[in-house]
Amino acid sequence: MDHAIPQLSRISRQFMNLDRPKKPKMLVVDDEPDNLDLLYRTFRRDFNVFKADSGIAALEVLAAEGEVAVIISDQRMPEMKGTEFLSKTVPQFPDTMRIILTGFTDVEDLVDAINSGQVYKYITKPWDPNELKSVVQRAAETYELLKQRTEELLQAQAYTALFNGILQTVRQAASVEACLAPIATAFGSHFDTDGCILQLVEGTTLTAQGSYSPSGELKNWLELEPLTQTAIATQHLQSAISDAPSQINPLYAEAGLGAHLIVPAAFHDQVLAVFSLQWKSLRPLSEAELTMLSQAAQQTGMALNSAYRLLAIAV
Numbered sequence: 001m002d003h004a005i006p007q008l009s010r011i012s013r014q015f016m017n018l019d020r021p022k023k024p025k026m027l028v029v030d031d032e033p034d035n036l037d038l039l040y041r042t043f044r045r046d047f048n049v050f051k052a053d054s055g056i057a058a059l060e061v062l063a064a065e066g067e068v069a070v071i072i073s074d075q076r077m078p079e080m081k082g083t084e085f086l087s088k089t090v091p092q093f094p095d096t097m098r099i100i101l102t103g104f105t106d107v108e109d110l111v112d113a114i115n116s117g118q119v120y121k122y123i124t125k126p127w128d129p130n131e132l133k134s135v136v137q138r139a140a141e142t143y144e145l146l147k148q149r150t151e152e153l154l155q156a157q158a159y160t161a162l163f164n165g166i167l168q169t170v171r172q173a174a175s176v177e178a179c180l181a182p183i184a185t186a187f188g189s190h191f192d193t194d195g196c197i198l199q200l201v202e203g204t205t206l207t208a209q210g211s212y213s214p215s216g217e218l219k220n221w222l223e224l225e226p227l228t229q230t231a232i233a234t235q236h237l238q239s240a241i242s243d244a245p246s247q248i249n250p251l252y253a254e255a256g257l258g259a260h261l262i263v264p265a266a267f268h269d270q271v272l273a274v275f276s277l278q279w280k281s282l283r284p285l286s287e288a289e290l291t292m293l294s295q296a297a298q299q300t301g302m303a304l305n306s307a308y309r310l311l312a313i314a315v
Contacts (some may be wrong), residue, residue, distance in 0.1 A: 023047055023048045024046075024068075024069040025049075025067075025068040025069055026068055026071070027065075027068045027070075028052075028072045029052045029053070029071065029073040029074060029077070030053065031053050031054060032074070033053070039072060043133075043136065047140075050068070054078065054080065055073070055077060055079065055082070056079060058071075058085060067092075068093070068096055069097065069143040070139050070143065072101065073086055073098070073099070073100055075100050075110075082101070083118065086100065086119060087118045095150065099122070099123060099135060101123050101127065102124060103126075110122050120139050121135050123135060155292060158190060159292050159295070159296060162190055162296055163296060165186050169182045170304070170306060170307045176304060177210070180198045180273075181211065183198050184211050184212040184275070185212040187212070187296070188212035188277065189214075191277055191293065192279075192283050193278055193283075194214070195212065195213045195214075195277075196211065196277050197210070197218065197275070197278075198265075198273055198300075199220070199274055199276070200304075201264075201272060201273055204232055206223055219255060220276070222274065224251060225240075227239075228262055232271045235269070237297075238263075240259070240260045241258070241260075255278070257278050258279055259279045260278050260279075261275070261277040262275070262277075263275040263297045265297045265300040265301035266297075266298060267298075267305040271301070272301050273304060275297055
């Protein structure tokens with residue numbers, strides 16, 4: 001399987017390049033217009049910066065725009081102090097990095113805020129631009145790391161749930177064919193597809209199928225897709241993406257597809273089935289997700305093999 005890693009990296013780059021990362025979002029909060037404009041000008045090149053002149057206005061911005069990577073807030077503001085405002089953002093946006101600007105020694109508030117995890121760093125006014133930029137850069141990097149770890153944990157939990165669902169489906173099914181639609185539905189919904197087909201393979205011949213289609217009828221043209229036989233022969237995931245016209249079957253245009261993944265489900269070097277995952281509007285897939293998809297397909301192959309054996313024993 002090691003020689004499949006470069007292929008997953010290449011496919012991941014194709015998927016991710018079609019949705020290039022946007023600038024991270026930042027919220028700056030200060031009741032002094034000059035300071036607010038200065039903060040905006042300082043960071044607008046590297047961040048998508050939103051402005052608010054009070055804690056109340058800042059909460060409204062967050063309600064409209066959602067999570068931001070970094071919040072920079074002045075401490076002394078009318079109606080609501082910076083630490084009070086930042087504390088209100090913690091329950092909904094725990095990963096956001098919060099930086100407080102203070103021009104006075106309200107030590108007690110700052111210590112409490114830092115100790116409770118509400119504030120990542122405080123900067124004294126007037127601030128040094130280079131110091132502030134350095135702090136914000138570290139804060140943004142910390143935010144990205146937190147989001148990555150959170151996503152990895154969620155993916156691991158999702159993989160466990162997906163695999164457990166596959167096992168439960170196989171154990172409860174009256175036949176191997178009866179497993180196909182529920183497993184296709186589990187895969188298709190998990191990876192947010194516009195269609196998913198799971199089709200059994202005997203040698204190189206495609207046989208029974210089960211499908212998932214949230215929007216209605218789903219055509220199966222796996223037999224007409226050369227990549228299907230490539231996936232069976234190599235036992236490696238195959239991809240066709242709309243930005244690579246030479247790889248796209250004309251049937252894709254007819255179906256309005258932007259991307260297609262064909263994933264073999266094998267056991268002991270024998271492909272028992274293939275998955276067809278289809279998207280109209282491309283969903284970015286990281287290399288970690290593609291690896292999880294390949295592993296889940298292999299677990300499906302193992303489960304299908306067990307189903308064949310159990311049903312043979314029952315007969």
